Amino acid sequence: MYTIIHAIIGYFFLLLTVRVLSRRPGAQLTLFEFVIVFLIGGVIILSTVGNDRSVTNCVTAIIAVGLMHRFVTWLKARSPKLGEIIDGTPLVLLKNGEYQVEVMRGMRIDPEDIMAAGRTKGITSIHEIKYAILERNGAISIIKAQS
Template sequence: MEASVRAILFYVFLVFVVRIVGRRPGKQITPFEFVLVFFMGGLALTAMVGDDASLTNAFIQILTVALAHFCIAMARTKSRWLARLLDGTPLILLENGQWRSETLSKMRIQDDDVMAQARDQGIATLDKIEIAILERNGQISIIEGTK
């Protein structure tokens, strides 16, 4: 019974902390924010099932991580360099019918992945794509050409 109460308590607490720290739609979550979510979840899990059963200690750890995230997020808004370091930058995968092979290889993306995204947007052939971009959040954006 105590484990169930702890689980509910931490769930409510984490939802509260994440709401305070900030929110974005799921497709806009950056790697920086994924780390926050998983790390805070790990701290809560450790407090629920680990040797240290102190709720106070777990709350302090989670609040500390949330505060650190908030401070870094604020610094990110003031520094483009820090934002690029933490979130990355959009990368061009295809431009004017030319694949950027080095970028595709480095990001471990196949040209078929780009074409699948294009087909999802109703673009059937390569010659109708003006540019394909790997966004900071991992999504592939396809911009149709005007030809």
């Protein structure tokens, strides 16, 4: 029974922490933010089913991770270069109807992935796309060619 109560407390504390750390929807989280969510979740799981079932230790560890996240976010705001290292930069996958093969190969993106993103914008042909950009959050942005 203690494990269930501890898991419930951990769930609500994780929910509160994620709400405080980021206001973006899940589809827009960066890799950095996903790592934070998984790390905090792991801390809660370990304190729920591990040998140390102290709620105090669990909360302290989550607060420490949350404060580190805030600190690194502050550092990223002060140093754009650090932000590029942690979050990455947008990459052009398609430019004026031509696939950027090296970039696509490096990111393991197929032409079908670009066309899938294009179809969400009502695009049926590669020639209707001026740019396809892989954003920092992993989404593919499509900029339509002028008609």
